[in-house]
Amino acid sequence: MQLEFYKYQGTGNDFVMIDNRSNFFPKEDVKLIERLCDRRFGIGADGLILLENDSETDFRMVYYNSDGNQSSMCGNGGRCLVAFANQLGVIDEKTTFIATDGLHHASVGEDSIISLQMIDVDEIQQKDSYTFLNTGSPHHVQIVEDLEHYNVKDNGAAIRYGALYGEKGSNVNFVKKVDNDTFSLRTYERGVEDETLACGTGATAVAIAMNATGQTDKTSINLNVEGGKLIVSFDKNGNQFTNVFLTGPAKFVFKGTIEI
Numbered sequence: 280m281q282l283e284f285y286k287y288q289g290t291g292n293d294f295v296m297i298d299n300r301s302n303f304f305p306k307e308d309v310k311l312i313e314r315l316c317d318r319r320f321g322i323g324a325d326g327l328i329l330l331e332n333d334s335e336t337d338f339r340m341v342y343y344n345s346d347g348n349q350s351s352m353c354g355n356g357g358r359c360l361v362a363f364a365n366q367l368g369v370i371d372e373k374t375t376f377i378a379t380d381g382l383h384h385a386s387v388g389e390d391s392i393i394s395l396q397m398i399d400v401d402e403i404q405q406k407d408s409y410t411f412l413n414t415g416s417p418h419h420v421q422i423v424e425d426l427e428h429y430n431v432k433d434n435g436a437a438i439r440y441g442a443l444y445g446e447k448g449s450n451v452n453f454v455k456k457v458d459n460d461t462f463s464l465r466t467y468e469r470g471v472e473d474e475t476l477a478c479g480t481g482a483t484a485v486a487i488a489m490n491a492t493g494q495t496d497k498t499s500i501n502l503n504v505e506g507g508k509l510i511v512s513f514d515k516n517g518n519q520f521t522n523v524f525l526t527g528p529a530k531f532v533f534k535g536t537i538e539i
């Protein structure tokens with residue numbers, strides 16, 4: 280069977296997109312999804328996303344990591360799916376869709392800039408050397424020396440598989456403060472089991488964590504990721520973060536068919 284796919288990337292976090300409104304895709308086939316995401320034996324991507332019909336919103340997002348398993352929210356994937364829905368003519372400039380962590384509002388701007396509302400955050404664990412919070416996916420956030428030369432893969436894996444997070448694990452973000460408005464980060468992603476060029480829920484977690492721990496008093500924060508630049512903005516009331524928006528480019532790369 281020939282499978283039609285679209286490839287998108289958001290600041291270098293890349294995804295295979297499939298229009299599954301007719302419900303044809305074998306959703307439980309972990310090996311197939313892993314092969315489609317494989318950079319040598321398949322299309323190559325950090326994850327795969329199905330766009331499905333939903334009776335109450337514009338569409339449903341179903342997200343899989345490149346290991347073939349369905350997972351929690353993907354911020355960059357959500358932004359890319361909004362661009363895909365716009366390309367398919369499913370939505371115009373504004374949308375509301377459903378994902379695993381609930382409803383998301385989003386808008387399509389000029390030059391493929393997509394702004395996506397993320398979940399509210401009110402539980403933040405602050406420890407001496409790190410912060411942990413859930414922005415739709417779980418994130419460990421840690422400031423490190425010499426981020427440019429930091430071994431993200433080995434240190435990220437040690438934390439992801441270590442005693443702190445048990446079997447479920449966590450995504451792991453290493454951070455450097457550039458100035459009061461800007462932070463750089465590199466992320467080890469659970470389910471990819473490697474560093475990716477960007478992580479949207481990770482960038483969101485870093486922005487909120489940096490504000491919550493007093494590294495900045497800003498509520499609109501620039502994030503330098505390996506694949507480009509993102510902006511995270513929010514309203515803050517005590518330890519409650521609402522109206523959280525993740526904004527950045529989401530670009531169509533190519534479409535094709537693959538034998539499955």
Ligand SMILES: N[C@@H](CCC[C@H](N)C(=O)O)C(=O)O
Binds near residue numbers: 351353
């Ligand atoms: N790349 C994503 C995060 C995807 C989910 C993550 N790998 C997990 O399983 O927790 C993003 O942009 O947020």
